[in-house]
């Protein structure tokens with residue numbers, strides 16, 4: 001196995017890799033904004049083209065369309081499916097990633113243009129740089145390096161790259177179900193690199209939280225009203241909405257929706273010990289976020305609440321006045337958007353009912369004439385892997401080869417909606433092999449990927465393919 005040669009190849013192609021990332025970041029592939037759908041289609045074409053260039057067998061799979069709130073339908077971005085090698089004597093891995101991004105505008109507080117990749121001191125700033133465009137590119141470059149050097153890939157490699165992850169992977173569950181006995185029949189393992197390290201130490205991730213995302217719509221008058229002319233005579237939808245949202249979580253973070261906390265799997269002594277052994281500086285985590293105080297100052301409690309407890313986050317209110325300046329309006333209809341991160345043993349179907357029952361009960365107590373509608377638009381389950389699986393031994397060996405250290409074994413507070421589907425539908429084992437930095441600012445202003453993580457991450461993937469090939473079939 002010619003790791004040194006492959007590593008040299010990666011080092012000598014750094015600028016090309018950065019240029020490839022620049023081209024991908026320049027595409028505003030925001031899956032939540034329906035006006036950007038053409039960009040998303042273009043992004044999927046670019047992914048297919050990149051894979052074709054290195055001689056993969058590539059298909060763009062049509063996964064249908066999504067229903068918009070106004071009743072119209074919009075084509076979903078096609079899913080890119082690719083294959084490199086079909087040697088039955090080798091194991092087959094399937095790499096999953098996504099190339100859609102969260103919204104970003106310069107005026108949100110970015111120091112640089114979000115869709116113009118900008119290198120500042122070795123950090124490559126741009127929306128989607130870390131989540132998840134550079135890791136997808138790093139996987140493609142890993143395969144490309146073997147091919148360019150005329151080295152046999154140690155395993156067959158398949159890709160599934162989608163464009164709707166950030167909005168819940170619409171349409172992908174059905175595609176996986178339909179390909180269970182074809183595309184997935186010879187897949188041995190699934191690899192996902194859509195998360196980050198906990199610190200400067202590389203990590204292997206063995207769990208993600210799920211997410212239930214809700215819209216709570218309160219509708220009152222038939223149109224917006226002047227608050228001076230009508231204020232004091234109508235019960236305002238916004239007052240109702242804020243009132244009911246405020247009953248979900250206490251100021252110190254305790255979830256108040258009946259039944260939610262009771263469903264959480266107990267925290268075992270073994271877990272406590274594992275968290276205790278992780279090197280993690282709570283104080284630098286606090287200062288990095290720029291807050292005066294965290295909810296928990298104890299490392300174990302903090303990590304546990306980041307990874308394996310549910311949380312309620314309120315994201316926004318559609319229909320509310322939010323522009324700069326003042327406007328004395330009573331909005332006629334407002335939609336509160338919030339989500340609840342899911343952990344074992346919560347079940348999104350049960351959570352949906354618990355949340356809806358709770359909000360309707362507190363709304364009823366207000367005796368408001370307005371109308372409340374609660375809808376769950378995403379119901380993604382949590383995912384948890386067995387750290388004793390050989391995939392993780394292979395991960396440790398690859399980290400040792402490239403970084404000469406032991407990885408952190410961590411969980412992820414965020415959600416990869418499709419992870420649980422992969423596990424439940426295909427029955428294959430999954431590993432999450434992150435290369436993102438702990439401070440990459442995912443979903444936030446000034447998202448970045450460092451050159452170091454991008455390039456060393458590419459080497460890690462190269463080494464990982466070799467380590468996976470050493471796993472003995474059971």
Ligand SMILES: NCC(=O)N[C@@H](Cc1c[nH]cn1)C(=O)O
Pocket residue numbers: 131132165166167168194195211213339378380413414415416417442
């Ligand atoms: N990189 C993973 C990620 O950011 N996932 C999103 C997916 C999601 C969950 N609910 C809505 N989208 C995340 O927010 O965790």
Ligand SMILES: [Zn+2]
Pocket residue numbers: 098131132165194195
């Ligand atoms: Zn992601």
Ligand SMILES: [Zn+2]
Pocket residue numbers: 102131166442443
């Ligand atoms: Zn994301």
